[in-house]
Amino acid sequence: MIIEEVNLYKIKMKMKHPFTTSFGTEQNREFILVQVKNESDLSGWGECVTTERPLYIEEFTDSSWLMLEKFLIPSILKKNIEHPNQLQDYFRPYKRNHLAKSALEGAIWDLYAKSENISLSKALGGTKSTIEVGVSLGIEENIDNLLNNIRVKTEEGYKRIKIKIKPGKDVEVIEEVRNHFPDIPLMVDANSAYTLKDVDTLKQMDQFDLMMIEQPLTAGDLIDHAKLQRELKTPICLDESIHSFNDARQAIELGSGKIINLKIGRVGGLTQAIKIHDLCNEENIPMWCGGMLESGIGRAHNIAITSLTNFTLPGDTASSSRYWDKDIIQPEVRVENGLLQVPETPGIGFKIDMDEVLKNTSTTKCFN
Ligand SMILES: [Mg+2]
Secondary structure, three states, X not given: OEOOEEEEEEEEEEEEEEEEEOOEEEEEEEEEEEEEEOOOOOEEEEEEOOOOOOOOOOOOXXXXXXXXXXXXXXXXXXXXXXXHHHHHHHHOOOOOOHHHHHHHHHHHHHHHHHHHOOEHHHHXXXXXXXXXXXXXXXXXXXXXXXXXXXXXHHHHOOOOEEEEOEOOEOHHHHHXXXXXXXXXXXXXXXXXXXXXXXXXXXXXXXXXXXXXXXXXXXXOOHHHHHHHHHHOOOOEEEOOOOOOHHHHHHHHHHOOOOEEEEOOOOOOOHXXXXXXXXXXXXXXXXXXXXXXXXXXXXXXHHHHXXXXXXXXXXXXXXXXXXXOOOOOEEOOOOOEOXXXXXXXXXXXXXXXXXXXXXXXEEEEEEEO
């Protein structure tokens, strides 16, 4: 297929509730949507899961926009793309910028699946028709708010609860949660807030029967994570550490963790995501798919990748209504009793609500 046109939309959407991690608090989500069109005027959509400021990784919305505009879109515009795997060759000269690459690649994967008249899940090699999801709860100043959030989400049927932690908001919080909910599948996410100096604090978490401790140390610290894992009974799950197939391979070889949280954007797109999936499958490393507070388009891509067999742990793809008053897709993503159905219709399997997209668009640019 020929990539005839690419459109970028800079979106601002206000989340229903502020979300706090050890990186800070967010309520206004600013990100980019990418629309690609082929010669038959079919459209594919991708989401660039950036944030306004480079707090999660080095990219931010304006840097990803520039990357797409100056380098990535010109490298594929008017090109004949037989399969989305080819994009890696076009993008290879440009270093990193994984969120931008992933957004454009994701749009082309959606377009490719639509042109083949198959679901994105099927195009990726997915086999599951239903996926299990958990929910991720931000840090709360007041413990009663957190306990109440857990109660509500458990009653809604989510398959596991993840709570965000940071120094000073950790062992006592987990203890309180466990006192109230002794049996729920529970995990914690530190978003890199600790160092090896905190090993005693982290070891205390072994008593709470956690499914995992996610990303306790800084992203580049594979060696330190390996040292820490040797000290802990609780499995370490790597999130921010895994930017590529090579990161995953080295982390597994070093023993830096026992579980991987894959985010499509962070690893540079679906093609890399499949490679990492296949490696983890061979090495018996369970995986799950994390979230970046996505709109429905990013959520739809997450559902599709989660349909691959080695995503054996519940992911973070909650209902649209958890984050948004109104999502930009139809129907909205709806979790029922902790389960999501994988769409079988062509591409991402959701219609784009263009009125809603345009209502939230601050800037748009057409490349043709
Ligand atoms: Mg995380």
